[in-house]
Amino acid sequence: MTYLETIPSEWYLILSAIVFCIGLCGVLIRRNAMSVLMCIEMMLNAVMLLLVAFSGYYRDFSAQIAVFFIMIVAAAEVAVGLVIFSMMFKKTSSIDLDDWGHLKG
Amino acid sequence: MYSIIILTVLGIIGMLGDMLPLKRLFLPVTLLGFALAWLGYFFEFPMHTSLFSFDLISMCFGGVMLVITGISVITVYGYGSFKHGSEPPYTVLALMIFATAGGLLMVAWSHLMMLFLAIEILSIPLYVLVGSQGDRKASQEASLKYFLLGAVASCIFLFGMALYYAGTGSFLLGAVHPHSLVGSAGVLLMIAGVCFKAGVVPFHSWVPDVYEGAPTVITGWMAALVKVAAFGALTKMVGSLSYSVWGLEVMGMAVLTMTLGNVLAVQQGSLKRLLAYSGIAHAGYMLLVFLPVTETSITTVFFYGASYALGTLGVFTVIHILEQSGLSATVDALRGLFKRNKTVTLLWCLSVLSLAGIPPLPGFFAKLLVLMHVVKAHHSGLLWVTFLNFLVGVYYYFRLILYPFTGGLSEESVVLSVWQKVGVVILLILTWGAVLFPEFLLSVF
């Protein structure tokens, strides 16, 4: 029995759904832009976990390549996001979303 | 691929713009590059690989996007030379060109990973450009909001993609038909992710803030480009999926989008917010075209997208010119525009009438095509809702038409730089061209 034969694929689906929903919850309830970005990273990781797991089940490497690209994009996105936060921080010394007009994000 | 390569090279030239010799050549070279990028499609047409498909859709939507960015590059360049002594903002131009490359890819994918990469290549420059007026708080706020919501939307898209892969074992939309619920859920989440970019209700909350916060030249450009790109991508997506998976949801979103957009647009005093909400309504009309997908769907969405892009670019160019002459972008700023500059007023009236859908302007034919599509789909309720929405649209656009002819706040004439005049004239020529030869756009598919 290999590892993948002992673990049903649904388990990975459910695990990543749980992590994704925790991340979504964080995006909704946190007020600090930085923590919201961290929760977004967590959601991305849930996606990557799902892709890697099914890449194993389907014995197909293209999903792992996809994960590689998602990591690249995430790095670029974090860089842009952090510089936007720092631009705001210079202006108001706060990155609290509720201080910023009617942001609902 | 040639078009993407050419745009990348142009973008790099733009990034180095401040250091390059022969700066006068920058604009001609860029515009020539755009023309070459479009011609590039003909050399490899049609090209289908497991990652790309450069077909008729990508060529036509890509052409529209290149025209949009071409005109906007001219006006942004003109804005730079308007402010005396200041150089044109080369980095802004470079980012606009990179985003256009992303837009072209968004209508040329066949692998879902490519669609994701394309969306990100389009979005990341946009996040920055929206915040490119760093001294205005609204601009920063818009940038932050667009970034956070956009990042969540791309997470949702990716989760959809992962579920689709889990359900079908493939990243090709057409290759495997999703029988499983997991795959269908994935498809819905992916459509939601793309609809965010198009500004469809319930993913619209960024639209008014971003349109208002972004620098006005950028607003017009991104409103046109993103809508064309997102609907091009949606056209490619829904064409290869079975209607039963997404039909009902898309219909609900379309009805909500056009109704909410129009109702909220009526109450707005700020021009940019008004146009943002009306842009949401237009997204709703464009969604109707996919219910169900027929042979005429692609023609309709293409024609609608092109006419919307033309109208939006015209309207925002005029608002930008108004702001440049020291007025804020409220409805009242339009007063007396006719006395101040007749050409600009002509562009304003033509663009607004086109967006409102008054014959013989292209917007009218676009709306007619949408109505014909709804009639064919045999949804009488949907038909009435659409028709009422069109009427509400005509009401609030007509208010905008009347203002330039009433008494003005300031009497001094509006001054434009050379390149801004060129941009205005090109927009006028294109609008008249679309009036005189609409069959040129209608007969491509």
Next chain:
Amino acid sequence: MVTLFLVLSLLTVLSALCVVFTRNLIYSVLSLIVCFFAIAGHYVLLKASFLAVIQVIVYAGAIMVLFLFMLMLMNLNKKAEASKPFSLKVVAVGVCLLVLVALVSIVFLSAPRVCFAPLAPVSGSVSALGPLLFNEYAIPFELTSILFLSAVAGVVMIGSYGKKAKKQ
């Protein structure tokens, strides 16, 4: 094997919950790092060794260090973040639970049929992924350079605003 999966999953979920529900930002960053390490552990179990390494280096290493750096720079760790009103929190948690229930029920209603191809067990090592990345996926790999170019140009543009303002 099953216990290993369960332990790693528990660690992932608990640290994810910590990220969301701790008030102190430094603790949230640290628990996010734990979460990423647990996910890297999953990758090892799934024999995706290359991605496991990348996950540790890029995510837990580069990206999270960037986060910590920014937190220290902005001195945000001093004051605890103000929280949203309780009613809003309850609504948000309720929405997320609903989404989760929907997803889980979809999974149980239709488990994806996974066919095990009769192949030797494969591992996502560098030698397996490299040729694929640079042959079949070479074009998207090049396209990511556009993404990075625009990110770099944008970051420099936004980052230089402060300087301009000071000069004036």
